[in-house]
Amino acid sequence: MDTHQSAWGQAVAGSIIQELAKRRMEGSYAPSAEQARREILAMIPAGATVYRGGSMSTPGMGLWAEVARLPGVKLIDPYEPGLSKEQGLERRRQGLLADILIASTNAITLDGRLVNLDGTGNRVAAMIFGPAKVILAVGLNKVVTDLEAARERIKRYAAPVNARRVGVKTPCASTGLCVDCDSPQRICNAWSIIEGQSVPGRIHVKLIGEDLGY
Numbered sequence: 690m691d692t693h694q695s696a697w698g699q700a701v702a703g704s705i706i707q708e709l710a711k712r713r714m715e716g717s718y719a720p721s722a723e724q725a726r727r728e729i730l731a732m733i734p735a736g737a738t739v740y741r742g743g744s745m746s747t748p749g750m751g752l753w754a755e756v757a758r759l760p761g762v763k764l765i766d767p768y769e770p771g772l773s774k775e776q777g778l779e780r781r782r783q784g785l786l787a788d789i790l791i792a793s794t795n796a797i798t799l800d801g802r803l804v805n806l807d808g809t810g811n812r813v814a815a816m817i818f819g820p821a822k823v824i825l826a827v828g829l830n831k832v833v834t835d836l837e838a839a840r841e842r843i844k845r846y847a848a849p850v851n852a853r854r855v856g857v858k859t860p861c862a863s864t865g866l867c868v869d870c871d872s873p874q875r876i877c878n879a880w881s882i883i884e885g886q887s888v889p890g891r892i893h894v895k896l897i898g899e900d901l902g903y
Contacts, residue, residue: 695720698829698898701799705832708801709894712885716801720898722750722828729824729895733789735761740784741768742792742812745854746826746902752791781811785819792816793902794825795847796839797832797894803883804839806848808876816892817881823892828901836882844869847903848877854903 699718706716719725729752733739739756741764747753757764765787767780784790792812796804803825807813816823833839849861857874861867867877886892 695898701829701832702896702898705797705799705801705894705896708799712801713889714801714886715890715893716896717893718896718898722897722899722901725826725895725897726750726752726755729791729826730755730759732822732824732893733759733762735759737761737788738763738765738786740765740787740790740815740820742784742790742815743768743807744791744793744812744826744902745851746793746828746897747791749901750826750897752826756791781809784811785815787815787820789822789824790815790820791824791826794827794831794894795843795903797827797896798835798839799832800835802836802839803881803892803894804833804836804843805881805883806843806877807879807881810879813879813881816883821891825892825894826897826901827894828897828899830900831902844877850903852876 702718709716719728739762741753756762765780765784767777794803794805805813833842844867849865849867852859852862857876859872859874860870
């Protein structure tokens with residue numbers, strides 16, 4: 690990233706952080722994924738239970754191996770290799786009682802709203818209620834102008850790419866285009882728009898000056 694891109698990223702992030710504050714959410718900015726990883730790790734106290742929410746942004750930062758090594762920290766990881774479907778579901782339930790959720794968001798608007806679309810709803814459920822702290826790692830590629838642009842980004846890009854990633858047999862997984870299908874394997878089942886927080890500072894958005902995730 691050259692100096693002009695870096696300055697742009699910092700300016701855009703700074704504006705969004707101000708909007709988040711109006712919505713009783715915290716925000717901070719890291720110009721690189723490496724710096725963001727260090728800062729997120731520093732936010733996790735010893736003895737905390739951390740729930741790994743569905744995200745391609747956080748693995749792209751190399752975050753989870755380091756979380757697992759933190760002293761006294763218990764990681765609830767529904768994506769651990771070798772788990773059965775039932776075991777993964779049970780860990781998702783346990784995650785609602787974790788101290789900290791770490792995930793991302795499908796889109797964030799310039800005025801600080803968090804927009805997501807889930808298959809089972811466990812990720813958005815934990816973002817809305819349950820864990821005492823929510824940390825969201827958000828690359829600037831997920832910044833959009835408004836709610837309409839957020840929905841467009843998710844339906845036309847994030848959802849088809851994720852459908853292909855998880856290997857479901859939906860029309861978008863093969864064509865790359867959303868047709869608002871009724872497939873039983875559809876991953877677009879639960880929309881959420883987080884407008885603000887009743888508990889000030891519960892959600893912390895770590896904006897990152899790189900493209901991360903879908």
